[in-house]
Amino acid sequence: MRQDVHVADVPVLCVSCEARHRGVCGALEPAQLLALAKVSHKQNMSEGTELAGDATRADTYSNVLSGVVKLTKSLSDGRQQIVGLQFAPDFLGRPFKSENEMSASAATDVSLCSFPKSAVDRMLRESPGLxxxxxxxTLKELDEARLWMVTLGRKTAPEKVASFLLLIARNSNPTAARDAAAAFDLPLTRADIADFLGLTIExxxxxxxxxxADRVIRIENNRHVTVDSLARLAARSGD
Amino acid sequence: MRQDVHVADVPVLCVSCEARHRGVCGALEPAQLLALAKVSHKQNMSEGTELAGDATRADTYSNVLSGVVKLTKSLSDGRQQIVGLQFAPDFLGRPFKSENEMSASAATDVSLCSFPKSAVDRMLRESPGLxxxxxxxTLKELDEARLWMVTLGRKTAPEKVASFLLLIARNSNPTAARDAAAAFDLPLTRADIADFLGLTIExxxxxxxxxxADRVIRIENNRHVTVDSLARLAARSGD
DNA sequence: TAGGCCACTTGATCGGCGTCAAGGACCGCC
DNA sequence: GGCGGTCCTTGACGCCGATCAAGTGGCCTA
Known part of the structure; x- marks a missing residue:
């Protein structure tokens, strides 16, 4: 019965939403959640869709509900670097700035829950928990970014690729033991992997x-990867 | 007179402290500042001092009052990467985690104002402004880290070095015009610059x-750099 | 003044990864 | 079934930056 009351308080949109528990929405009171749900909407974007351009006005925030969003920065001559990958239930957007400094796009098919920036900014002021x-x-993302800087600056190409596979493997099954097996689909094309690792697709x-060839991984259909021993993969990742 | 009252409220330790205005302490009420000042202490560390080791217990936070602190991560075989530089009045420490995941050391002579972690954690809970x-x-540092990821992943060695000089130049005089001249001391040794850029010292x-040789910079005593035109330097930085 | 140490520079050589080019696998489309 | 397109793989080659090895200059100590 208590459950029923609880669920009744929760907006329909949010009932089965992962971000309500593990994401930022978990910090909101039922009343706030309701207010936010009224102005937010779920949307599905297909692979490749540009979500926010470099130096464009950003007037919405989003939660990633499924799929992977890539954050990229480019140099003027076209060289590109992926500076972050956002998985569910990550929060998407840069508070306290109205301009994007990087572009975000859907690396896979993605579903998002988007809110007007103004509504969230108001809640931020009212609700310290949020x-x-x-x-x-943000601290988690900073840790990840700094960890990746070591990969970009100091690892060899073989180590970089192994590190990437490990990252995806761990993300697709966070609870797996360090030396377990794993199977997953690569959420990125070879070109995106190259942009993430600072390498070429070749x-x-x-x-x-x-x-x-060394039997560390198997690949089917270019995307599906099977790893028999994550420990063997980790041994090639350099750290 | 109002000024006198104001100053009278401020702890001696903090009166002339930059961090009180531009740093995190600026968010504190006079009473909180007083409470914090009672348990904090200023300390000077000389170049090379290890401030916090990798995987050690971290039980203090600090504000950088002067000098430069480098944050480094290492691979098991000794390869090293500097993942961040902290200047005054930056805050030093990782909230909500008791273990360091990277090591911090003084890149130059440094003066710090250090607080027990517990006292700050308590204030964090009480004071949303903090x-x-x-x-x-943290968002600023994340932006900087991601910007640097492009440098590490996609720039050539000449571009990396020019980018580094620009970073230091802009930091030593944030208000300078984009095409002005500049003069500054390098806060890092060649070895540190290499670790920051993912290169070798050679x-x-x-x-x-x-x-x-190309007259973009002049160097005296290995450390003092003069730039006649920041725009010319920027033209070599790649972005 | 000699000697050693340290940070940095300079030169010669090597190899890892980028570049260029071709070819294969899979797809939808006509 | 042929055809073009996209994504990926594979091979040949060359260059940028790492590696190895001296050499220079400033500073400290004796």
């Missing part, structure tokens, strides 16, 4: 075939 | 002499 969640997520391809 | 400041700083040295 700001706390946002701080936690080098990525060569390293993947090398890992396959 | 958490807000911290979120702003390559860093070669690129610096090239910039000098």
């Amino acid at each position: 700001e706390h969640r946002l701080l936690e997520q 080098t990525v391809s060569r390293q993947l075939t090398r890992l396959r | 958490e807000h400041r911290l979120l702003e700083q 390559t860093v040295s070669r690129q610096l002499t090239r910039l000098r």
Whole structure:
């Protein structure tokens, strides 16, 4: 019965939403959640869709409900670097700035729950718990970014590719033991992997075939990867 | 007179402290500032001092009052990467985690104002303004980290070195015009610059002499750099 | 003044990864 | 079934930056 009352308080949109528990929405009171749900909407974007351009006005925030969003920065001559991957239930958007400094696009088919920036900014001022969640997520992203800087700056191509596979493997099953097996689909094309690792697609391809030749991984349909021993993969990741 | 009253409220330790205005302490009420000042202490550390080791217990936070602190991560075989530089009045420490995941050390002589973690954590819970400041700083650091990821992943050695010089130049005089002249001391040794850029010290040295040969910079005593036109330097930074 | 140490520079050589080019696998479309 | 397109793989080659090895200059100590 208590459950019923509880569920009755929760907006329909949010009932089965992962972000309500693990994401930033978990910090909201039922009344706030209701207010926010009224102005938010779920949307599905297909792979490749540009979600927010570089130096464009950003007037919405989003939660990632499923799929993977890539954050990229480019140099003027077209060289590109992926500076972050956002998985469910990550929060998408840069508080306290109205301009995007990077572009976000759907690396896979993605579903998002989007809110007007103004509504969230108001709640941020009223509800310290929300700001706390946002701080936690931002610190997590900062840790991840700094960890990746080591990969970009100091690892070799074979180590980079192994590190990437490990990242995806761990993300697709966070509870797996360190030395377990794993199977997952790569959420990125070879070109995206290259942009994430600071390599070319040829080098990525060569390293993947090398890992396959050495029986560390198997690949089906270019996307589906099977790893018999994550420990063997980790041994190739350099750290 | 109002000024006198105001100053009288401020702890001696904090009266002339930059962090009280631009740093996180600016979010504190006089009473909180007083309470914090009672348990904090200023300390000077000389170049090279290890401030916090990898995987050690971290039980203090600090504000950087002067000098530069480098945050580094290492791979097991000794390869090292600097993942962040902290200048005054930056906040030093990782809230909500008791273990360091990276090591911090003094890149130059440094003066710090250190607080027990517990005292700050308590204030974080009581004072939303403090958490807000911290979120702003963390977002700023995340932006910087992601910007640097492009440098690490996609720029050539000449571009990396030019980018580094620009970063230091802009930091030593944030208000300078984009095409002004600049003069500053490098806060890092060649070895540190290499670890920051993901290069070797030989390559860093070669690129610096090239910039000098091309009259983009002048160098005295290995550390003091003069730039006649920041715009010319920026033109070599790749972005 | 000699000697050692440290940070940095400079030169010669090597190899990892980028570049260029071709070819294969899979797809939808006509 | 042929055809073009996209994504990926594979091979040949060359260059940028790492590696190895001296050499220079400033500073400290004796």
